[in-house]
Amino acid sequence: MPKQKISLVDHCVSEVGRLAGQDFFKSEDSLIADLAKALATTCDDSEHATRMISTWKAQTRTMLHESDLRLLADQTRPAKTVQTFGKCRLSLCAGMGWIRVFSLWTRKVGPTGYGFVEKQRITEAEYDDLCTKIDWQKQTAYSGVKQCECGA
Numbered sequence: 001m002p003k004q005k006i007s008l009v010d011h012c013v014s015e016v017g018r019l020a021g022q023d024f025f026k027s028e029d030s031l032i033a034d035l036a037k038a039l040a041t042t043c044d045d046s047e048h049a050t051r052m053i054s055t056w057k058a059q060t061r062t063m064l065h066e067s068d069l070r071l072l073a074d075q076t077r078p079a080k081t082v083q084t085f086g087k088c089r090l091s092l093c094a095g096m097g098w099i100r101v102f103s104l105w106t107r108k109v110g111p112t113g114y115g116f117v118e119k120q121r122i123t124e125a126e127y128d129d130l131c132t133k134i135d136w137q138k139q140t141a142y143s144g145v146k147q148c149e150c151g152a
């Protein structure tokens with residue numbers, strides 16, 4: 001069994017223990033274990049499990065049953081927030097996961113007479129400037145996107 005799963009169940013066992021003051025609470029280990037297991041599979045994470053138990057205690061004096069879990073889980077899930085871009089740890093892409101890149105390709109002829117292309121990374125400002133200046137017969141300015149190294 002993966003380690004994380006075990007710790008979530010353990011967490012849920014202690015959460016179920018917080019229900020000890022509820023009416024009809026059964027302290028048998030097997031019942032607590034069953035309810036904790038059910039709680040662990042219903043909740044999204046350990047924080048959600050805690051929120052579920054706290055909410056239950058706040059709304060009723062009666063013991064929580066497995067059949068209550070599904071509804072309780074839905075009730076205590078945070079409202080879906082609008083998807084927003086995160087932060088880029090490299091401060092490059094604003095969390096979008098990609099950045100614009102610009103390059104200048106210059107066709108040249110080497111000393112042996114063979115043509116080759118020299119590729120040069122340029123900035124966006126240089127790109128804007130060069131577009132009106134370069135000799136398009138010999139040079140090409142490219143803009144494109146590439147994945148940000150932050151892996152967002």
Ligand SMILES: [Zn+2]
Nearest residue numbers: 088093148150
């Ligand atoms: Zn990034």
